[in-house]
Amino acid sequence: MWWAVARRAAAPAFIGSLASFTAYSYCEKPARTKEQAEETAAVVAAAVAGQKKPPQRTLSTLTKEQADGQKQVLQALLGQMIDDVDRTGGVGELQQTLTKLEDELWARGRVHRIVITGGPCAGKSTIMSDLVQMLKERNYLVFTMPEIATEMFKWSDGKMWDDFSAQGLDDDPVWASLQTSLTRVQTVIEDSIxxxxxxxxxxxxxxPNPPEGAVVLLDRGVIDNVAYCTDEAWAMVLEDLGTTTARLIDRYDHVIHLVTAANGAEQHYTLEQAEGDGSEESARSETPEQARQLDGRTLSAWQETKSHFIVGNAGVTWPEKRQKAKAILGMLLGDASSGGLMQKLQCAYLPPQVILAEAAADGEIPWVVSKHVKTTYLSDKSRLQKTSPGNGGAGAVLYFHQDLDADGHVARQYAMDYWTYTQKLRTVLSSRSDALAKAGVGDSDAAEWGGQLREVREEIVIFAFGDNRIRCRCSEERSQLEVEVCSSLPAEQVLPPWLRQAKAPV
Incomplete structure (x- = not known):
């Protein structure tokens, strides 16, 4: 982004001008003349305006007394700069302010793409209405995307399914042509929104009242089409569109899966859709068993997504299900009061290979994936994170900036692109290197003096179990296993038996 480049380019020059101005302003002997004061004011004004600076005084043009005084002030200023570097985690005061401003503008400029998905009769329409109201109350711009399959059913006057599924879903070429049309229409409308x-x-x-950000709520994403295709038909869809599943998944930031009422709330399962008035034919025709199968296929289709949450029916009422969906959205947008849903357990260490094998052998776990995560700590208050597919899996490489609270937990997170990720690393490393060089610290001693950034590498294993998505963070270096689950129930109650045995803290 042009403004990010401009701020990065302007920061060193502005810092240099500020240092010169500070050194000259606080030099008591000799006192500045009117001409010197005007010259200094012109330097600062030119730096702020981005203009070429006029000639400045140098030590060689000063008297010996003036030069000695200037050197003393510069030495004191350098000491203060080094103190600032230590105190702010490697970034000078002004540059830290600019970085915070850039982060804030990036976060406010983000358009969050959030998919609300699940099996038939999961409550998507009602819960989407809840979320829209919640977002508007919090001063977010809200855009909604209807379910394209339902809309095309209406556009075709109910003939779509009959004409394309006359031979059944196993007629891959015919069914794939329908799914290609659905996916193409949906991507065009999504991009427009x-x-x-x-x-x-x-x-x-x-x-005067700028919004906190913008959110696009989507009633299903294009990956939902996978649940309605055979593997062969979906391969045809991808070939026709010239894309991959990983690229389509990367179109979205977060996915909230609402479990069908046919699984855990069977008495409430119905073919009538919430937004209908009963006068039109419904696009929903699945039996409860078919609904459960589609729910499982949908959950599995989204397994590689970067941010995935499940809202089930087990042990909760309908109002509680709606409230949990709202709490998840609040947590995604940085609401600290919603953090109670995320529970973490420190467990006895299990290598990621063991967890993968146990999950693959567990008949109640439909899928399991793993990811490599590299975390780089910029300071004790912020860090960068790079996530890439593990275990030979497919998917995009993702980059995040995370702000930490006093306990080291993530208080706020936002995604970024590769360029911004590398620029942040370079900026902090350059600031530390410059400060240490001015302090006379060589490259061989940089690590001891804090000239290098701390990195932590971990393997994350993720799988679905019941109505929950279990996330296992494995650190071989520290022999630690942290299990994370998003649930209103105690975490121990929603873990598989083989993992529950390792729940005792180390």
Whole structure:
């Protein structure tokens, strides 16, 4: 982004001008003349405006007394700069302010793409209405995307399924042509909505009450189509579209899966859709057993997504299910009061290979994936994270910036692109290197003086068990296993038996 480049380019020059101005301003002997004061003011004004600076005084043009005084002030200023580096985790005061401003603008400029998915009769329409109201109350711009399959069913006057499924779902070429059309239409409409969201957010940010951000809520994403295809048919869809499943998954930021009422709330399962008035034919035709199968296939289709949450029916009422969905969305947007859903257990260490093998052998676990994570600590208050597919899996490489609270937990997180990720690393490393060099610390002693950033490498294993998505963070270096689950029930109650045995803290 042009403004990010501009701020990065301007920061060193502005810091240098500020240092010169500070050294000259606080030099008591000799006192500045009117001409010197005007010259200094011109330097600062030129730096702020981005203009070429006028000639400045150097030590060689000063008297010996002036030069000695200037050197003393510069030495004191250098000491203060080194103290600032230590105190702020490697970034000078001004540059830290600019970085925070850039982070804030990035976060406010983000358009969050959140998919609400699940099996038939899961409560998507009602819960989406809840989420829209919640977002508006929190001053977010909200855009919604309807379920394209339902819309195309209406557009075809109910003939779509009959014409394309006359031979059954096993007629791959015919069924794949329908799914290709669905996917193509959906991606075009999604891209149009996201474009409008960016434009609207950009304009409204300049107003007196700028929005906190923009959210696009989607009633299903294109990956939901996988659940309605055979593997062969979906391969045809991808070939026709010239894309991959991983690329389609990367279109979205978060996925909230609502479990069908046919699984755990059978008495409430119905073919009638919430948004209908009963006068039109419903696009829903699945039996409860078919609904459960589609729910499982949908959950499995999204397994590689970067941020995935499950809202089930076991042990909760319908109002509680709706409330949990709202709490998850609040947590994704940085609401600290929603953090109670995320529970973590420190367990006896199990290598990732063991967890993968146990999960693969467990008949109640439909899928399991793993990821490599590299975390780079910029300071005790912030860190960068790079996530890549593990165990030979497919998927995109993802980058995140995370702000930490006093306990070291993630208080706020947002995704970033590769360029921004590398620029942040370079900026912090350059600041530390410059400060240590001015302090006379060589490269061989940089690690001891904090000139290098601390890195932590971990393997994360993720799988679905019941109504929950279990996340196991394995650190071989520290022989630690942290298990994370998003549930309103105690975490120990939702773990598989073989993992529950390792729940005792080390």
């Amino acid at each position: 996201v474009h409008m969201a960016h434009r609207s957010l950009s304009k409204r940010r300049k107003g």
